Amino acid sequence: MGAACCGTGGLFPSLITGDDRRQLTATASVGSIVGDALTDGTWERRSAGDSESRSTLRIDYASLLSDRWQWGLSLPVVTRSRSRPSASASALGFGDVQVTLGFEALPQWSYSPWRPKGTVFVALTAPTGRSPFDSQTTYKVDAMGRGYWTVTVGGLLQKTWGNWDAMLLLEAHRPFPRTLSTPAGSIGMSPDPGVSSALGVGRSWGDFRLGALITASVEGPLRTSGAIVGVGSKVVSFPATLQLSYMLSDLWSLSGLYTDATWFGSSNLPLARTVGVTLQTRWDR
Numbered sequence: 526m527g528a529a530c531c532g533t534g535g536l537f538p539s540l541i542t543g544d545d546r547r548q549l550t551a552t553a554s555v556g557s558i559v560g561d562a563l564t565d566g567t568w569e570r571r572s573a574g575d576s577e578s579r580s581t582l583r584i585d586y587a588s589l590l591s592d593r594w595q596w597g598l599s600l601p602v603v604t605r606s607r608s609r610p611s612a613s614a615s616a617l618g619f620g621d622v623q624v625t626l627g628f629e630a631l632p633q634w635s636y637s638p639w640r641p642k643g644t645v646f647v648a649l650t651a652p653t654g655r656s657p658f659d660s661q662t663t664y665k666v667d668a669m670g671r672g673y674w675t676v677t678v679g680g681l682l683q684k685t686w687g688n689w690d691a692m693l694l695l696e697a698h699r700p701f702p703r704t705l706s707t708p709a710g711s712i713g714m715s716p717d718p719g720v721s722s723a724l725g726v727g728r729s730w731g732d733f734r735l736g737a738l739i740t741a742s743v744e745g746p747l748r749t750s751g752a753i754v755g756v757g758s759k760v761v762s763f764p765a766t767l768q769l770s771y772m773l774s775d776l777w778s779l780s781g782l783y784t785d786a787t788w789f790g791s792s793n794l795p796l797a798r799t800v801g802v803t804l805q806t807r808w809d810r
Contacts, residue, residue, distance in 0.1 A: 537694070538585035538805065539597035539625045540644060542683060545807040550585040554782070554801030562791035564758065577607040577664075579797070581620070589810070593632060597625040603654065607664040614663040620654040621670035630680070641684040650675040650698075658705050658714070673700035673716060688730070694723040710752035717745020717759075725766075732772040739765050739789070763789035776807045 538550035558577040560570045571577075580603070587597035601620035607613065631643030656672020657665050679696025702715040720743050727736030744760040765788050770780040782801040 537681065538583075538803070539587055539599045539623065539648075540627055540646060540681065541587045541589065541595050541597075542642075542644070542681065543807065544810060546810045547588045547808040548586070548805060549807075550583075550803060550805040552583045552585070552801055552803045553581070554583075554799050555580045556784075556797040556799035558795045558797050559787060560796045562762075562794050562796055564792055566790040566792055568787060568791065568796055574610045575608075577795070578605070580604040583620075587625075587627075593629040595627045595629075597627070599623040599625070601654075601669075603669040605666040605669070607666055609664075612663050614666045616662055616667035616669075618655060618667060618669045621650050622653045623648050623650045631682075638686075639684075641682040643680060643682050645680045646678070648677040648679075650677065671700070673703060675700045688728055690727045690729070690736075692723075692725045694721075696721055704751075707752060712752050713750040715748045715750070717748065719744040727768075734768075734770040736768040736770070737766070738768070739763065758793050760793045762786060762791040762794060765789065776809070778805050778807075779803070780805070 538548070538552065541548055556579045558571065558579075560568045562568045581601055583599060583601040585597065585599045587595055589595050600622055602617070603620045604615070604617045606615035625646055625648040627644050627646040629643070630645045631641060633640075633642045650671075650673075652670055652672050652674060654670025654672075655661075655667050656670055657668040658672055660666075660668045675698050677696055677698040679694065682693045684691050697718060697720045699718045700716040702713065705712045705714055721740060723738055723740040725736055725738035727734050740763065742760075742762045742764075746759045747757040749755050749757075764784050764786040766782060766784045768780055768782050770778055772778050780803040782799075782803065784797075784799040784801075786796040787798065
């Protein structure tokens with residue numbers, strides 16, 4: 526029963542989703558770009574001589590502020606590299622830092638066969654990682670973040686039936702406009718809001734849990750003014766994740782994750798396959 530309750534914590538490590546007062550999570554992942562999504566929903570594989578990878582070490586901490594309020598912090602360190610016959614480049618740096626404030630809007634104080642546990646949250650993302658617009662290296666491999674202050678609001682619903690569990694996440698985010706200084710003049714950049722949702726299900730066998738998650742994400746187009754006037758294209762993606770978790774003890778869990786962005790249609794973005802390992806420890810209330 527503990528595996529079903531706590532196994533999804535590795536997917537949302539900056540939120541406390543179980544009955545804990547604090548949790549600390551370390552996630553190491555390595556992803557490889559295998560192709561590029563086209564505007565018609567298809568994708569083309571990159572040539573054998575074009576290798577691009579991204580490795581991330583992320584530390585997430587979450588703690589209760591009161592019985593139902595909580596806060597979380599996410600700190601990523603990113604390594605990127607790309608190699609082609611003409612040139613190669615690599616870079617190491619911080620990604621975007623995120624602070625989260627959550628509230629348990631639907632607590633589970635008594636058993637219900639249908640009523641889920643619900644947490645709403647608001648998050649602020651700081652552009653601590655260099656953005657693609659500010660990149661100073663070949664292939665923009667030093668771009669570890671998006672480059673915008675961003676506010677996110679969302680909600681997470683969870684429900685457990687015996688050894689089965691399910692979750693639904695809905696969120697919307699609004700990046701703040703910024704100005705980019707270039708030799709040609711100042712460029713005002715205003716990205717449209719984006720939304721995403723995730724639906725997951727899991728099954729536990731003793732201390733093991735196997736879960737699957739499908740995410741749908743839409744990033745609005747970028748609008749520019751000043752030296753360059755134009756409207757970009759929206760970005761759509763449907764990455765799928767498989768997770769295998771093991772409860773090392775009542776307060777420690779280990780998870781393996783595999784995420785593939787090529788299984789379902791996407792548009793206007795590089796497609797990656799990523800493997801990761803998550804180690805999480807928790808403190809009881």
